[in-house]
Structures are given as structure tokens and as C-alpha cells.
Amino acid sequence: MNDSLLIALQLLLAHVLTDFVFQTKAWVSHKQQLKAKSWFLYFHAILAGLLTYLLLQQWTSFLVPIGIAVTHFFIDLWKLRAKEDNLKVFLIDQFLHVLVLALAWWYLNAEQVEVLKGLKEFFTSPYFLAITTGYLLVIFPVGFIIGKATKKWQEEIAEEEALSSLESAGRVIGIFERILIFTLILTDNFGAIGFLIGAKSILRFGDSKTGNARKQTEYVLIGTLMSFALSILIGSLVRVLIF
Known part of the structure; x- marks a missing residue:
């Protein structure tokens, strides 16, 4: 398995664990009621960064885990303040999270030129x-x-x-x-x-x-x-x- 794919899977796994495995209904309910005042919202964002840090295992690099934690917080806060909690809001929320993961993957990828070349070949296939x-x-x-x-x-x-x-x-x-x-x-x-x-x-x-x-x-x-x-x-x- 190449490094690019490994990094992508590590980032995605950290997100899935944060948003769907470790997040309980009680957390969600508490965040929906108190929004920015909910300490679960802050803990949830910190957990996103911590899991990213642990799975990436790049012990001297803190920029990506911190960036994911901060963006996760603001994306979730936007979702909590949305007028309705429906499928559309959920999909936008997940799209924004995945977009951040894609940017993090791009930043961590040492073979960015090769990735660009591969994407170009992919979209012209x-x-x-x-x-x-x-x-x-x-x-x-x-x-x-x-x-x-x-x-x-x-x-x-x-x-x-x-x-x-x-x-x-x-x-x-x-x-x-x-x-x-x-x-x-x-x-x-x-x-x-x-x-x-x-x-x-x-x-x-x-x-x-x-x-x-x-x-x-x-x-x-x-x-x-x-x-x-x-x-x-x-x-x-x-x-x-x-x-």
C-alpha cells in the first residue's frame, strides 16, 4: 500500500470514529440544546484532532491534527445553528469535513506532483x-x-x-x-x-x-x-x- 492511500485511510478512519462510532446520542442531544455552550462540542472537536494525531503517527507534526480539530468545531457549530437538522444539512456537514480531510491529505502527501498527474489521467480516461x-x-x-x-x-x-x-x-x-x-x-x-x-x-x-x-x-x-x-x-x- 502506498503512502498516499495510507494517509487517506488514516484520516478517513479518524473522522468515522469521531463522528459515528464514539459520538453518542447523549452527546448529540446535549450539543443541540446548548450549541456553543456545550462542552461536548469542544470535547468532540478535540477528539477529532487527537484521533487524527494517533492514527497518522507523525509525532512531531501537530499542524494537521490541530487544523482538523478547529475546523471540525466550526463545521459542527454551523450544523447546530442550522434551522433544520435534515439530510441536506447532514450531507453539507459531511462534505465540509471530507473537504478538510482532502486538504490535509494533500498537505501531508509528499508526492503532490505525482498525485496531480494521476488525477489528470483519471479525468481524461x-x-x-x-x-x-x-x-x-x-x-x-x-x-x-x-x-x-x-x-x-x-x-x-x-x-x-x-x-x-x-x-x-x-x-x-x-x-x-x-x-x-x-x-x-x-x-x-x-x-x-x-x-x-x-x-x-x-x-x-x-x-x-x-x-x-x-x-x-x-x-x-x-x-x-x-x-x-x-x-x-x-x-x-x-x-x-x-x-
């Missing part, structure tokens, strides 16, 4: 570009196409009876469904796609009897088949390009 474009296609344009293609059936169902489902649940399910199918195709696991179809059929089996419930099931089936077909098509094209 047809393999990387094909896979990235494929994932973006199945997540965004395919969902848009399916939504437009099934709009008339969705409106027909809505006219008869309001759909009783979670808001945007179908769109989110479809995104993860297409990502999974695309990944299975890239990893040459075509057979597993059949299990996905079977699992989704079982979930909808009880709703396919009569009336509007049957129309809903048919609508979901149409969308599912379109989702599967387009994902398989894109996945197959990407495989032709990269293999």
Missing part, C-alpha cells in the same frame, strides 16, 4: 468518462423521459383517486433502481436483474386486483419496464465502450 456519463444518464435524463412518457397514465389515476404514497417516493425508488441495474450490468451480473423484477412484482402483487388499484399497478409496471429497458440499454452501450 475514456473508462472513467464513460462510466460517469452512464450513471448520470440513468439518474437524470432517463427519469425525465419516463416521467414524460407515463404522464397521461399518472393523470388518469389522479383524476379517479388521489395517490396514497410518499411524496417523490417513486422518483427516488426509480433512481436507486436504475443505479443498481447499471452497476449490475457493468459488473457482469445480468442474472441479478431478474431478482429485482421479481422482488418488485411481489411488492405490487396485493394491489393488482380491481379498479384504481389495478391501474396504479399497471402504471408502476409500465414505468418499471421502461426504467429497466433504458438502464440495460445504457449499461450495455457503456460496456461496449469500455470493454
Whole structure:
């Protein structure tokens, strides 16, 4: 294992231990109530720096552990002062932490020129570009196409009876469904796609009897088949390009 990868794993492990393993619900609750007055917030930030120092084992270097402790404190304070504690805030919080880790990794990496060269080759690689474009296609344009293609059936169902489902649940399910199918195709696991179809059929089996419930099931089936077909098509094209 090269030094660059080792440093990255050490920094990431320290963060995971700090934010997810050693941080208890009581700590989180105390910080949410008292915010900057909570001593847990300060201890949590110090723990981030201490674990970084111990895992890096660069005993004469204190700049990175101290920098991580200080930035961890202010990032968490921003999160505590946010109006809502939702997924968006959580993702921004983790993104900022990872950004700090990336800067620390860059600072500690003795082969910065080689890393830059590797990143340049990575982002100009047809393999990387094909896979990235494929994932973006199945997540965004395919969902848009399916939504437009099934709009008339969705409106027909809505006219008869309001759909009783979670808001945007179908769109989110479809995104993860297409990502999974695309990944299975890239990893040459075509057979597993059949299990996905079977699992989704079982979930909808009880709703396919009569009336509007049957129309809903048919609508979901149409969308599912379109989702599967387009994902398989894109996945197959990407495989032709990269293999």
C-alpha cells in the first residue's frame, strides 16, 4: 500500500470514529440544546484532532491534527445553528469535513506532483468518462423521459383517486433502481436483474386486483419496464465502450 492511500485511510478512519462510532446520542442531544455552550462540542472537536494525531503517527507534526480539530468545531457549530437538522444539512456537514480531510491529505502527501498527474489521467480516461456519463444518464435524463412518457397514465389515476404514497417516493425508488441495474450490468451480473423484477412484482402483487388499484399497478409496471429497458440499454452501450 502506498503512502498516499495510507494517509487517506488514516484520516478517513479518524473522522468515522469521531463522528459515528464514539459520538453518542447523549452527546448529540446535549450539543443541540446548548450549541456553543456545550462542552461536548469542544470535547468532540478535540477528539477529532487527537484521533487524527494517533492514527497518522507523525509525532512531531501537530499542524494537521490541530487544523482538523478547529475546523471540525466550526463545521459542527454551523450544523447546530442550522434551522433544520435534515439530510441536506447532514450531507453539507459531511462534505465540509471530507473537504478538510482532502486538504490535509494533500498537505501531508509528499508526492503532490505525482498525485496531480494521476488525477489528470483519471479525468481524461475514456473508462472513467464513460462510466460517469452512464450513471448520470440513468439518474437524470432517463427519469425525465419516463416521467414524460407515463404522464397521461399518472393523470388518469389522479383524476379517479388521489395517490396514497410518499411524496417523490417513486422518483427516488426509480433512481436507486436504475443505479443498481447499471452497476449490475457493468459488473457482469445480468442474472441479478431478474431478482429485482421479481422482488418488485411481489411488492405490487396485493394491489393488482380491481379498479384504481389495478391501474396504479399497471402504471408502476409500465414505468418499471421502461426504467429497466433504458438502464440495460445504457449499461450495455457503456460496456461496449469500455470493454
